[in-house]
Amino acid sequence: MFKRFEQMFGVDLGTCNTLIYQQGNGIVLREPSVVAIRKDTGQIEAFGEEAYAMIGRTPANLEVIHPLKEGVVANFDMAAAMLKHFISKVQGRYNWFRGSQVYISVRCGITEVQKRAVENMVVHKGSKRSVTIEEPLAAAIGAGLPISDPIGNMVVDIGGGTSQVALISLGGIVVSQNIRLGGMSIDRDIIEYVKKTYNVIIGERTAEEIKKTIASAVMPEADIRMDIRGNDLVAGLPITMSITSKEIYEIFDHFSMSIVESIRQTMEQCPPELAGDLMERGILLCGGGALLQGLDQRLQQEIGVPVHLAEFPMECIAQGAGRMLSFKAESIGNYTSSNEALEAAANQ
Ligand SMILES: Nc1ncnc2c1ncn2[C@@H]1O[C@H](COP(=O)(O)OP(=O)(O)OP(=O)(O)O)[C@@H](O)[C@H]1O
Ligand SMILES: [Mg+2]
Known part of the structure; x- marks a missing residue:
């Protein structure tokens, strides 16, 4: 059945995760922003979830890379290939990316050239029009803040x-x-801490798991213990050890x-x-x-x-970008000077 809103999208292309929002359908894609490639030929082996599952488990000739670093596209070809793959996945399901209008969120303060490059990545893949929106603005719209009022x-x-x-x-x-x-720098701090304190090397995914399970920004009331696995640097063998929430609290303070x-x-x-x-x-x-x-x-x-x-902290940027799409892109192309459209978007 043909739907009037079916050609409108919001994309949050993040360092860790990519989300695609479709007006009317909500979040239709959520995948890690990673690509697995062959080191010798540079050939792409997997994207997203499939590539993420390979982190720390790749054979010598494979590596898993993040095409975005610190919120900006670092490897343009890989980012474009990854986005193309995600879009085709969505297309396969709904067949509606072609001819669509897309709002894609970008970090604050990036240059116009960087913005155009991001817009072109989507336009090339068949969308009719692509416009960038700064992430905090998209997040505020997604969370329903009255951003066009004369208040802070x-x-x-x-x-x-x-x-x-x-x-x-x-x-x-x-x-x-x-x-x-960001979250990845905490993971790196955890890896560094475990290496220095216990002479044990742990992987990125283990560090992230520790962070999600026992890290706390406030002093934990009880000292929770978590078993982790890594490689003992001295014995050169795999080892299971435990780490406590109070230790993690200390490294998290910075x-x-x-x-x-x-x-x-x-x-x-x-x-x-x-x-x-x-x-x-x-x-x-x-x-x-x-x-x-x-x-x-x-x-x-x-x-x-x-x-x-925020009610949906990981989704509100894509949601906000998507809500911009309920209006004709032409009328809010210059969104910072079109407060009426913004207001309506925020109240949707
Ligand atoms: N429950 C949780 N507790 C702690 N950290 C979490 C939790 N869930 C996710 N994270 C962390 O959030 C980070 C990813 O957040 P998000 O998807 O907003 O980033 P991104 O938009 O891809 O990155 P960026 O905005 O820097 O480009 C990861 O570092 C992940 O480990
Ligand atoms: Mg983000």
Whole structure:
């Protein structure tokens, strides 16, 4: 059956995850942003979930790469191939990407040239029109904030490769900051800690599992123990050992305080009229890193402003980009100056 909204998409191309949203159908694709390639020939072996399952298990001639680093496309060919694969997967199911209008989210502060490159990746794959939208703006729309009102809304997006703090008012970004820290840097810190303290090498996926299971931004009440497997550097053999939530809390502290510092710096640049709004309305926390145990609580304690975790922290950027699509792209192409369209999008 033909649907009027069937040619409208929102894409969140992230360092860790890619999400595609379709108006009316919601999130239709959610896959890790990874590609498995053959080292000798450069030939692509797998994308997304399939490639992610190979991390740490690849034979010598295969490697799994992240085409995005710190929120921006680092390997254009791989990113384009991955996006093409994801789009064809969606096309296969619904057959509606061709001729569509696509909003694709990008990190704040990237250059116009980088934006065009991202837009072209989608246009090439058959979409009629592709427009970039800054991630904090998309997140705010996705979470239903009244972004086109003359009031200040602060969004903190903790992604995998990068974190962004942005103050939004009247449909545009007033001030923003990027920090090169995200969920993946915590994983690296955990790997480093285990190596230094126990002489054991653990893989990326184990580190991520530790983070999701026992990491906490506030001092854990009980010391939870988790069994992990790695390679003993001294004996040169696989080993099972345990690690506790209190140890992880210590290494996590630097990360929490870097986010606090970045929020403080953004607040310092905030026009005084908007500062009062922030004190009252608080901060919207989103991105996968926002799911870190106790992070909202810790930020609230340190900054003294209410911190609200988005209802769907990992989805709100794609959702927000998708909601822009309920309007003709022509009328909101220049979205920062089209507050009516933004308002309507946010209230959808
Ligand atoms: N429950 C959880 N607890 C802690 N961290 C989590 C949880 N779920 C996901 N994460 C982390 O969130 C990160 C991915 O978040 P997200 O998908 O928002 O990133 P991204 O958009 O791909 O990256 P970026 O925005 O930097 O380009 C990963 O580092 C992942 O480990
Ligand atoms: Mg992101």
